Amino acid sequence: MAANGLSGVEKKVAFSLASVFGLRMMGLFMIMPVFALYGQHLEGFSPLWVGIAIGAYGLTQALLQIPMGMLSDKYGRKPIILIGLVLFAIGSVIAAMSDHIYGVVLGRAIQGMGAIAAAVLALAADLTRDEQRTKVMAVIGICIGFSFALSLLVGPIATQSLGLEGLFYLTAALAVVGMLIVQFFVPNPITQAPKGDTVAVPEKLKRLFVDPQLFRLDAGIFILHLVLTAVFVALPLDLVDAGLVKEKHWMLYFPAFVGAFFLMVPLIIIGVKRNNTKGMFQVALIIMMLSLAAMGMFAGNLWVLAAAVLLFFTGFNYLEASLPSLIAKFCPSGDKGSAMGVYSTSQFLGAFCGGMIGGGAYQYLGASGVFFAGLALIGVWLLLTIGMKNPVLLKSYTLNAHFTDSDHAKAMATELSALAGVAEAIVVVEEKVAYLKVDDNFNLSDARAVLRSVN
Template identity: 80%
Template sequence: MSNNGLSKTEKKVAFSLAGVFGLRMMGLFMIMPVFALYGQDLEGFSPLWVGIAIGAYGLTQAALQIPMGILSDKFGRKPIILIGLVLFAIGSLVAANADTIYGVVAGRAIQGMGAIAAAVLALAADLTRDEQRTKVMAIIGMCIGFSFALSLLVGPIVAQYLGLSGLFAMTACLAVLGMFIVQFMVPTPVTHAPKGDTVATPTKLKAMITDPQLFRLDAGIFILHLVLTAVFVALPLDLVDAGLVKEKHWMLYFPAFIGAFFLMVPLMIIGVKKKNTKATFQVSLLIMMLALASMALFADNLVVLSIAVVLFFTGFNYLEASLPSLIAKFCPVGDKGSAMGVYSTSQFLGAFSGGLLGGGAYQLVGAAGVFGVALCLMTIWLLLTLGMKNPVLLKSYTLEATVEGKEQAKAMATELSLLPGVAEAIVVLEERVAYLKVDEHFDLREARAVLGSVS
């Protein structure tokens, strides 16, 4: 089997798990562009409760993301993923049958209880070789981005013809389809990937939270998803006021998201070529800030709003794609699972806070106020990035290590750290694994020779 590309099994794993992740994220995202418009007949409707309904899933996701990952390590990935999808389907049906906004909030909270992201990514790691794992994760990441774009197209169309109840019923069907894929298409792993790569370790969470560079990224994803959720409380109502009927919103969202994707690509290329991720990161923040300022100042101008939506998604797409890879670059070797656990929790807390803040701000000061508050938060994030370091372009490897005691593990780690191209090395006795961060001068064969020779 060649190490140069994905094997047949790894391709199956990548696309099946990407499909599961994508179906679930579509179910969560489809409500965002339509709920403020189509939920107005629900008892108890108000902008504040619209925001809470849109963001409610984030609170339960944040609370259960790390525990569900740990449970998947104990009871198996697939059973926990299936339980999560069942909960998601139940929440969808609760929301579909609700005639009050409070019922929808309850349904969305139950949807969020199916917090399977950590378990899905851990399963992907279990079923792939270390050399190919990054490619598999990239495929899953691209699918999440595509599912968000597709939800902006499908959500308004489904709501137009089937209403909110039909939209929630469709999300339940997507969850069932996800269960089918997990049960019959995803291979069952024989072994687990090392915990440090995949699942959060509770004892290490404090260190991840207090790390200055990781904190900037965690705060960033919190603000990014807070702003995204808050904007989608106000933007649909603003577009209607500007003259775009709700049935045609998809005609703006979907092309804008696709256009923004192509505008994002030059930012990524420039960042890599100039080896200045920090500057490109800050440019993306400024693009989003320009979009929010335009939304606040030209709320009744549909042309300006449309341009602002494209700019908003350009910045959002770049930041959403960049943040996970920056977490991997800045986190201590062997602690990626814990770092990503804190990151994911911050992301979902941001979604909940954005719904709460967006709904409350809209009720008090209108759409312009929502965009103004979002702009202030993005300014805070920009200031936080001033102390951000430019990440060194390193690759991560996780290699099996046959070690019998602490002294042997220390000797292995010492030899590995002396190899050309190795920036950081740690050998974990309990996991029988070596974690490495390396540059372009690293030779994998030399590392394997060390792991096989130290006694």
């Protein structure tokens, strides 16, 4: 294998698992820009139930994300991923066949029961070398972002042609395609990455949840997805009232989302060059607050709404892209899987609460009430960032090791800690692994030499 790049197998793993993740996320996202507009024929339709239907997947995702990851440890990654995709397809069909909004809520909740994110990321870890794992995870992350952008294009166009029922059947078909990719294109793992690096460990969750830096990030992703879901309860209806017919909404969403990617690049560059992630984080939050204020104050002006959507996605894209990497930087060595478990649960719980709050606010306060509520919540997040620290720029490695006993492990941890560039070294005898956090002065071959001396 190439030492400085992805091998052929790792490239196959990255793109096949990214495709599975992307297809599933598209199935979840495509309903967001269209349901408030195309679901009005459903019995029991109301703004509150629109919000619940859009966000229902988040509750079951939040409840099952960690258990599904743990089951993948016990029964294997692929079987759990396939079961999750089957549940997603079943939920899609139930939603498609429903003529009452309660049936759609049930279908969306069953879609969310296919909580495969942890299992997919763990499988990616199983199939890649530790030094290349970050690149594979980055490919998957980029695909998730692209799937959201594509859903804003495909959702309105597909619903216009197929109707809401057809859109749900399309999401079921995407799940089937995902199953075929898992079965025939994703390699079978021979070894399993340490669970502390990939899947949540229950006894670690409470400690990570109360960590002040991680708590800020977990609360942030909760608020971010709450606001996103709430906005899409009100924004489609607001755009129609402002004169943009529902068949043309994609002509606003998709260019705005793509344009926002380019606008967020300066925030990333400045944050990295000046090591001022906190400052750029706060700028992104202020941009989102300005966009929500504009949506609330100028609901009838289509041009202002278009500019506000562009600003909203600029802030959203930066924050969505930054949060996972910050979780990895702030979490203790060896606790990445548990930290991401808390993070993912917060994210999906935010989507559920966003549907509830957005639907209720729209029903009783109108669209402006939704936007101003989102503005207030982003303001709370901005206050939380006051105590946020800029992360130290470190890389994480997970190296296989075999120790005779705990004393031997402690000795090796001491030796690893003494290597140039090592900021933190943790050795876990039960997992036969060494977790390292290192800076640019670290030489991987030195660490391997230390570990070879004990194997």
